Amino acid sequence: MSNSFPGYLKALNKLRSSPSAWGILAFSVAITALASWVSNDRIVHTAEERFDFRAADVREVISSRMLAQESILLAGVGFMVSSAEVTRNEWDTFVRVLRQDKYAKGSQGYGYSIFVEPEEKDAIETKIREEGFPEFAIKPEGARDLYSAIVFLEPFDARNQRAFGYDMWSNPVRREAMAAARDGGEPALSGMVTLVQENGDDVQNGFLMYAPVYKNGMAVETEADRRAAILGYVYSAFRAEDLMEGILNSRNTDIDFRIYDAAMPSEENLLYSSDGIYKDIQNWRDRPQFSTVQLVTGARTWLLEFSSKSSLVSNTEQSQPYVIAIGGGIINILIFMAIWSLSRKGEEAQKLASKMTAELRLAKEVAEESRETEINLRREAQNTNKRLELANDDLTQFASIIAHDLRAPLKRIESFIHIIQDEYSENIDGEGTEILRRVRAGTIRMRDMLDALHRYTTSGGSSLQNEVTDIGALVTMAIDTLQPDIGGANVIVDLPDPLYARCDGLLLQHVLLNLIGNALKFSDKENKEVVVSCEILKDGVVQMSVADNGIGIDPEHAHKVFNMFARLHNEEEFAGTGVGLAVCKRIIGDLGTEIWINQDREIGTEILFTLPSAELDLEINDVAPLKASAV
Known part of the structure; x- marks a missing residue:
């Protein structure tokens, strides 16, 4: 963690201290304009051929x-x-x-x-x-x-x-x-x-x-x-x-x-x-x-x-360049604001990490010069450990600030979608309207999860909303959110109906999105298949499973996947930050249960986790209602 995090923050801060963030915005705007022009040119060519x-x-x-x-x-x-x-x-x-x-x-x-x-x-x-x-x-x-x-x-x-x-x-x-x-x-x-x-x-x-x-x-x-x-x-x-x-x-x-x-x-x-x-x-x-x-x-x-x-050219075809231009513009603004916000908040954490690294290096040099100072070095090491604990608290606060600041761009996206629905609804057909509805629902859902992460990172496990939750509904919402990534993949859900457990619904939805999203990413490219299933264990404990048919994980590296910023593949093969599974492990751990990898699986990867039973107090009025934004 001490080796990876400063480098990560250094890369983010570079975006702020150079025209890189603006360059990314200009490049993405150019790509959006080109895509809109190509779409319009294709429509004209199609009309002429027709x-x-x-x-x-x-x-x-x-x-x-x-x-x-x-x-x-x-x-x-x-x-x-x-x-x-x-x-x-x-x-x-x-x-x-x-x-x-x-x-x-x-x-x-x-x-x-x-x-x-x-x-x-x-x-x-x-x-x-x-x-x-x-x-x-x-x-x-x-x-x-x-x-x-x-x-x-x-x-x-x-x-x-x-x-x-x-x-x-x-x-x-x-x-x-x-x-x-x-x-x-x-x-x-x-x-x-x-x-x-x-x-x-x-x-x-x-x-x-x-x-x-x-x-x-x-x-x-x-x-x-x-x-x-x-x-x-x-x-x-x-x-x-x-x-x-x-x-x-x-x-x-x-x-x-x-x-x-x-x-x-x-x-x-x-x-x-x-x-x-x-x-x-x-x-x-x-x-x-x-x-x-x-x-x-x-x-x-x-x-x-x-x-x-x-x-000769349908309304849907005519609206494609406008949809690309408007949608691309919204995404470009979101990416720019996210990069800019992350780089600003990471600057202070980078300075703190650099200072601690320098102090550790100095302590090591002093220890090599004389054994007489060993007692003082130990005391300094204890003080440094305390500062590391404070730094870890700062990192938690940093994650909380990120979750807080990202809500503003998401709210702007909601506003843009609202404007499109009010002022351009006559130019958008039924398919376009459905796409806007799904984008808005996904944005609101992301905002709710950011709120939950904000509460979680600021107050730790004490902020968990430990309620009787409909697990099947959470799985359905996660799959609906991941529809753009699913494409032609075969997603199999094998759960009893109904299925309830005690947990924080929004944070568990974050876990499901990470696990199912990873399963889609690492599945077999030619024949993607993801299976979500469960088993009821002794005393009603719910054991969930998310499995894919992809490249799998070498047993020698299985213990690393839940570490912060741990990656088993390079960026060119599979995109990612190495943070998702670490967050999942912390959420499941705070529920008092476990998450692990099935190392006996021969094909693909299977990740299992358990959830507390809801059998003793399950009544119809005990089930936590789902957020309207998550429907």
Whole structure:
């Protein structure tokens, strides 16, 4: 003790007499700032990756759906040319077999339209009327050089009945796509239109896709051949919002996207907007993530714009840099104040220890010079022993002062947490709130233990609150306090319920925190396991055990572990001060019981201690209530 303590105090005093304490504060603040910046940068990077993935996914599913629609139209073309004449019932059966409602959701209608020469118009109308549609007519009315007419359309619901007989060739936008499909021999997509199926309720932008049907037996090698051979079209009509809902099925809720019916965006060619807002394009593009991509489908170019929503990054992720900054700041202040306080209080003790060392050295030199002074040296040694006893009392007072002065930083931490809960609670999610609650509970618990240590060091064993105490509850609170250190460790508690003993609850909690904390520290790194158990001995004495599966203790050094400042491992391997077990031994000793190491254990370390029985006076009203701060 005389060799270790002065060096320890010298190291503490060095922090006070040099800029080391301030340097540690500056370094820890820099680390906290760096950690907060890294957290924010990671969140931004994650948001960008998430946005790119969502945008690529939307583009892919839209492209795949439109490609599938081309295949569906070509299937209809094959069905039409495979027979000399397709009846209405056969078309209905064919469409039902396609099952578009399951495999190609979002289509408003799937139909067949034919070209009609002016001289054929009356005959076609009469024929379809005789099929059971007495009001059928090619519309809109009026004389034209060439007509077209929708003759088959499924499902034949109220909306689609409005399009039955419609001349799509009469509309310039539709005619452009029909001509492109006819001349190219491939499915073609129309520009943006308002479908004739719209009835004034929930009107949406629309478009159509056409696949040409040519007359059997006629050549279709050249554009002129295809114009001469054209018979009609298998086509699909789409309402943009219904189609996108069928394609996406609400799969992308954290990005918005727009589809423009052109290579360049404008309000006039905005076909679809996922947020339902058809204006304020600049605000849309000013969001944190924004990108554009072209999609060519049905021989037509669409421009897709993607913009992030605020939900792309959760509130929990957004608050991480602030939590790191605030929590790190609190810890930095606590560390600085603790080091500064310890170094100041240790200065006087260091001076006293240095003075005693010098006196002992002088006494030894005098003894070597002459045996005649032996009597005087003995008397001086007796006086020195008395001073050592006084120094030991001073050390006890020093520990008491430390326990007293550390309560002020802890109270500041409570105040900081209270401020965070009052002023920033709206920015902290449930997990953050739980973390703050646990930090505050741990701070209050530490303050109570410091109070108990203060009473203990100032008045010795006479300050012990010897009460009937619930041991199981103390073990639970100790494990709860050590949760950050437990991590993935397997902590096994094997205690009878209930389990009572006579002791000072707060000081025993200090013992449990030290023993369980040491067991976690020295457990097997790959498979940590700590077991807390007990055995009821004769006369109700409680024998507690805390065991781990770690490196163990050499029996030759087992007697040293309870000495003040004793360490069996260097600082790089396992952090610590060498004080904890010495304090535990003193607390257990003042209870009138014992603490020892089981030297027969082959794996790991097992520390046992006994507690006085509470059997003779155990009644429900005798059990000491637990502090609210320790819950």
